[in-house]
Amino acid sequence: MNIIILGVPGSGKGTQSKILEKKFSLKQLSTGEMLRNEVTSGSALGNRVRKRIHSGRLVSDEIIINIISKRLDEKKMSKGVIFDGFPRTVPQAEALTDLLVEKSLFIDYVFELIVDDDSIIERVIGRYSCKECGIGYHEKFEKPKLEGTCDKCGNHDFVRRNDDTEDTVRDRLKQYHHQTAPIIAYYSDAGLLTRVNGMTGINEVTDKFNEIIQ
Ligand code: AP5
Ligand code: MG
Secondary structure, three states: OOEEEEEOOOOOHHHHHHHHHHHHOOEEEEHHHHHHHHHHHOOHHHHHHHHHHHHOOOOOHHHHHHHHHHHHOOHHHOOOEEEEOOOOOHHHHHHHHHHHHHOOOOOOEEEEEEOOHHHHHHHHHOEEEEOOOOOEEEOOOEOOOOOOOOOOOOOOOEEOOOOOOHHHHHHHHHHHHHHHOHHHHHHHHOOOEEEEEOOOOHHHHHHHHHHHHO
């Protein structure tokens, strides 16, 4: 099973991808996470894209399509993939269709998480993750069970993303509405799109996904 999750920054793509990944033994492919890992590792690619990511601008289609194409060939992807944050432009969506045809694969579901722009700032500004294991939290919506201690690994150090400032989030929202929103029609025309209310709690959104998949 292959799934695409679309939605504005902070709509819950990463949160839901991680839940579906476990439940259905799929592999999450987050282009944002891959790019952030390149930046952290100091690779040539990371240095090329650092500024764009930190300022909330999209990285070129060519770089993104190249990364995805390589990752799809890995064996661990064979059970199915959740595309999180990809595609983000019409050329990326078209390239994905071509790549999947080449590999005799297809997309089963495209979910668009619908969340008001007004709620997004609070969601993104309050987000942080464990420095050690990377698991995500939120100051209000997803707190660790014991304050200041990671549920998964017990670490006490947490980090925030460089692009999670209020100004950058506003720019990322603009990018989504200008460059990514046109792919909604692309998948709607293909009969693959389901819109899901992302304004409810995390568990309610997951229940909705499960209901559609089952
Ligand atoms: P990327 O990492 O994809 O960021 P994004 O799309 O801006 O989305 P986020 O990761 O910020 O949000 P999310 O939807 O995953 O929400 P989350 O689950 O964390 O991309 C980053 C950058 O990389 C881009 O700006 C661009 O520069 C580059 N890039 C990446 N892909 C690219 C591509 N294909 N082409 C070109 N450039 C690309 O949730 C947010 C918070 O809200 C969390 O704290 C969570 O706990 C909380 N939350 C989640 N769901 C709920 C809920 N239902 N109720 C309450 N709180 C909730
Ligand atoms: Mg994310």
